Amino acid sequence: MPVPLLDLRAQHATIRDEILPALEALVDSQLFILGAPVEQLEREVAELSHTKYAVGCANGTDALLLALRAVDAGPGSEVITTPFTFFATAGTIHNVGAKPVFVDIDPKTFNIRSDLAGAARTSRTKAVIPVDLFGQMAPIEDVAKALPGIPLIEDAAQTIGARRSIDGEWRMAGELATIGTFSFFPSKNLGGYGDGGMMVTNDEGLATRLKRLRMHGGAKQYFHDEVGFNSRLDALQAVVLSAKLPHLAGWSAKRRENAAYYDAAFADLPDVTTPYIDASNESIFNQYTIRVEKRDALQAHLKNAGIGTSVYYPLPLHPQPCFGYLGYKKGSCPEAERAANEVLSLPIFPELTRDQLDEVVAGVRGFYGR
Ligand SMILES: Cc1ncc(COP(=O)(O)O)c(C=O)c1O
Secondary structure (H helix, E strand, O other): OOEOOOOHHHHHHHHHHHHHHHHHHHHHHOOOEOOHHHHHHHHHHHHHOOOOEEEEEOOHHHHHHHHHHHOOOOOOOEEEEOOOOOOHHHHHHHHOOOEEEEOOEOOOOOOEOHHHHHHOOOOOEEEEEOEOHHHOOOOHHHHHHHOOOOOEEEEOOOOOOOEEEEOOEEEEOOOOOOEEEEEOOOOOOOOOOOOOEEEEEOOHHHHHHHHHHOEOOOOEOOEOOOOOOEOOOEHHHHHHHHHHHHHHHHHHHHHHHHHHHHHHHOOOOOOOEOOOOOOOEEOOOOOEEEEOOOHHHHHHHHHHOOEOOEOOOOOOOOOOHHHHHHOOOOOOOHHHHHHHHHEEEEOOOOOOOHHHHHHHHHHHHHHOOO
16 A cells, blocks of 8 residues: 555545635635734634744745845845755755855754854854744754743744743744744645744734735835835735634644654664654654665655655755855764764655554554564
């Protein structure tokens, strides 16, 4: 039985009757740009994230771009981040004219090391972007403590609805950041039927500026205080996302159940390192990522068995050719480099059946002759 890495059609089938009437009503209204559906989703995401404000935008990449502009990161400034992330995290730093400064990851969680982030501070440091990788929050409070006074942009593209217990209190992804950013790319736990993104913050001034920046920088139409972007969240996407949002917690819980099933099934395989979830975290498992030495051979074996997998990410960002100008040498972020050679993400989506889970388990165990 083939098992895809992700089956969006299986999810759509479970909510088709909720989504299509909502889309039909929006099309009949012909009100496609911002408006009530986007404002409703902004209220819902702010509530979920325990923040005062949420501002929709075109995608998760733009959410980072707008956030960086809102904290005045630009030419002459540096932004500290992790090299083990999707390209957008650092691409946006470059695109605002700032310099990405990469520091290594914790090999257990794949998230940025706060001590190294603190040590990378210079007089030019304008922001830090920890990434909540694979659905697990980074140690946001430690990063903030290591860089006092530096705006913290939390790239929570993969992690909406995840939480972390800090001083005995559950804190949501995005909640403690200066600005938290989300992506609604279809493969995310809360995925649209196209692109979408959002920024959350507790700072009224930043929320106002983000709204301005997403509309060409003008507070009033045709009058521009600064040069911004055209980066609005499509009302069609907002309607889809508001219909899906009530399901998010259940879907993420199902992903955690699937993860626990794999954890137990691989527990006696010394060659397989299952995901490490920091005891303070509740992951939403956007990915279930194992570490193995013979990664490429295992991936090929699973492919032959019809099992979809992916490598997030095969090359960290500091050795990417486009960042050659930064001068990072091989070995400068050794844990990120090692992770890139060993990670493999397995199917984890909520609609996986028990038979499909067993197929994946059999595929992995078969590779090790167990
Ligand atoms: C960590 C991370 N940052 C940023 C993004 C960018 O989001 P989008 O694809 O919506 O632009 C993604 C999405 O893939 C991501 O995984």
